[in-house]
Amino acid sequence: MHRTVLRELMKKLLIAVCSAFLCALSMNFFLIPAKVYASGINGAAQLMTDVLRDYFHLSLSIGALVLLLNLPIALLGWFRVGKSFTFFSFVTVLFTSLFLSAIPVYPLSHDLLLNAIFGGIISAVGVGIALKYGISTGGLDIIAIYLTRKNRNASSGKYFLILNGIIIVVAGAVYEWQYALYTLISRFVNSYVIDMIHTKYQKLTVITVTEQADKLVSAIQDQFDRGATVIPSYGGFTKKKHYSVMIVISHYELYQMEQLIKRVDPNSFTDILETNKIIGVFHTEEQQRAVQAMKHGETSEKAKHALGDKDYHHFEQLFHAKAKNGGLSGRFPFQGE
Structure with missing residues (x-):
């Protein structure tokens, strides 16, 4: 049991480091040299650094500013969102800050479009693999979850859109509008690749065909507060009796749910469906x-x-x-x- 927990911990730490490295790589090799801005807190730190340098002649490391802006967010997440989620998110932020400071800013291309596209793709791979394993790159993810809880009718995507929209508009107003437009292209590519790796849907329906429905439902109720619907079924080929357990979860719970199902019944069959809308209690x-x-x-x-x-x-x-x-x-x- 302890070995399994330790293995899971090491896996998440490795994912956090890899995710941080990819995000820093995308910024220092593509986005920063082209004045194309990253999303969320990283993009805000990048824009603030440019404004402080160009208008106030103050030189500040982007890595240090990323860490500084995430400190109060980490405190909010620790007390209001969840300790495990916030811990791994902050580990990702910490390594992102270190990599941003350690990796030199070096333009691989002078083509703005190529920088916008490849910067968006590489950062999306980093964010996508983090989300896939139940952690995040920090910053806006934590704020969005907290605000969504305060306003239950709003989706977290709304808050991502607002902050990224502010970054794009300010970048266009302070500098040239072409940088804002290339940033918009980069954000589109970024969102598309994240959707391919993880999921763009806030809610997911998980249907698991198993012979151990009672154990699975008990484990779900112990780890989650989610209702489960158990449907008697049988194999079309084998004619063997099974149970189909249906449950709706948020996309942040997907990794935990996958691990729970594998642990309870490794031989089960699980189908994960995208859910557009829910009518009822969630x-x-x-x-x-x-x-x-x-x-x-x-x-x-x-x-x-x-x-x-x-x-x-x-x-x-x-x-x-x-x-x-x-x-x-x-x-x-x-x-x-």
Whole structure:
């Protein structure tokens, strides 16, 4: 068990370092020499460095500024988003800052379009592999998750669009508009490649065909606060009876869900579908933590505030009834058995 946890930790650290290296490489070899701006906090740091140097004659390292801007965001993430997610995100930020300072700024091409495209592709590969393994490149990801929790009807993509839009407009107004337009091209390429590597959808539907539905649902309920629908099914070729477990998750939970399914039933078959819209209850990460706390007998005003009175009393009665009846047990029956 400890060896598995250690292996998972080392894998995430390696992914964080690789992601940071690719992001720094894209900036120092392509984006910075062409005055094409990266996305999020890295782009904001790049723009601030240019403005301070060109208008106020102040020289400041982009790497140092990236780290400085991410420090208050890391504190926000640690207390409001999640410690594990924030830790690995900050590790990525730390190595990005180091690589930005260590790798020399060297233009591989003087063609603005080539710099915009390849800078966008390389940084997208870094961001994409980080997201694929359940971590992020820090900065805006943490802010977007926090703001989305505060305003449950808004998507995190809205906040990415706002900050990147500000960077593009300021770059065009302060410098030449061609740099803003090339930045826009780079952001388009960046988003497209990230979508190919990870997913552009905020919500995903996971359908797992398994013979161990009871164990899988129990594990899901223990690690996530997500409802699962169990559908009796059978193999079209083998005619063997199975269960299809359907669950809707956020894209930040995808890696954890994949690992959980592999751990519970390595022989299961899983289909991951893109979900455009949900009508009904879908708990935020803050609400999930509140439900998990209640599940373990902890009650607080914070949980009541996160869930609302109606949901709070619903889960209070549900967990009380489960405790009284000894929890969920038994297997899921097929119709007619």
